[in-house]
Amino acid sequence: MLQSTRAIVWRTVKYGETSIICTMYTEVYGLQSYLVNGVRTMRKSGTLAGLYQPGMLLDVEVYHSPHKNLQRIREVRAAHFYKHMPQDLVRNSLSIFCCELLYRCITEPECNAEWFDFFYNTFVWIDELPANRLVNMSLWFSWQLARLMGFGLQNEYSPELQLLDLQNGLFCNQDSLHTAQFVQAETAQIISILYQWNSPQEFMIHQSLRQEILQQSLSYLRIHLPHLGELKSVPILHALLRG
Numbered sequence: 001m002l003q004s005t006r007a008i009v010w011r012t013v014k015y016g017e018t019s020i021i022c023t024m025y026t027e028v029y030g031l032q033s034y035l036v037n038g039v040r041t042m043r044k045s046g047t048l049a050g051l052y053q054p055g056m057l058l059d060v061e062v063y064h065s066p067h068k069n070l071q072r073i074r075e076v077r078a079a080h081f082y083k084h085m086p087q088d089l090v091r092n093s094l095s096i097f098c099c100e101l102l103y104r105c106i107t108e109p110e111c112n113a114e115w116f117d118f119f120y121n122t123f124v125w126i127d128e129l130p131a132n133r134l135v136n137m138s139l140w141f142s143w144q145l146a147r148l149m150g151f152g153l154q155n156e157y158s159p160e161l162q163l164l165d166l167q168n169g170l171f172c173n174q175d176s177l178h179t180a181q182f183v184q185a186e187t188a189q190i191i192s193i194l195y196q197w198n199s200p201q202e203f204m205i206h207q208s209l210r211q212e213i214l215q216q217s218l219s220y221l222r223i224h225l226p227h228l229g230e231l232k233s234v235p236i237l238h239a240l241l242r243g
Helices: 089-105 113-128 137-148 185-196 207-224 233-240
Strands: 002-015 019-026 030-036 057-063 070-078 163-165 170-172
Touching (some): 089 137, 113 137, 137 185, 137 207
Parallel strands (some): 030 070
Antiparallel strands (some): 163 170
16 A cells, blocks of 8 residues: 655664665554665665654655555655754754654554654754753653653642652652652652643753753653663763753
């Protein structure tokens, strides 16, 4: 079946001498892998290969068979032309982080329109938002991803409920805390603020606290997704987002 759809590239690996296998999240079919033949030849190694880099937003026409693990692409073109991301180390690293996190978290092929729109808008924001609104993008994205996947927080932070119970995803006090996996009051309050945003906002956080919040968000995700593992992109983000 031939179908047109928007797609977001998450991961590309070499296959054979000249081909690649590209993992994408598509608007119509959800998570899919595509075999792209000959894209690494000298004749095609320029613009065409660049379309399959992680974070690229594409319009594709694909041959889809529900019984195959590898699909094929008939036609591909950019759906959004990035203005800043390719030359900006921070933006590029944020894009790589989001791709790696999504690739690790989402393993089922089912399509979800809300998920697709959120992922698509995130990559556009990484490219277009002012730098001061991107500093905490990785934190915001991680917590919003948990919400989107169905295990978000019961966001009821208050002066009486200042601790974040990571095991159960709720704010509580010392008396009602029954787990060793929790977040202290100052950090918990910032997480509650981040969690309320509909898009990344300017909010100054010290580097060490930003790193702690990111680690806590990934710990929370691992409680629900034990296969998540360690992300290779995190140390790079820590190095770039200083101050």
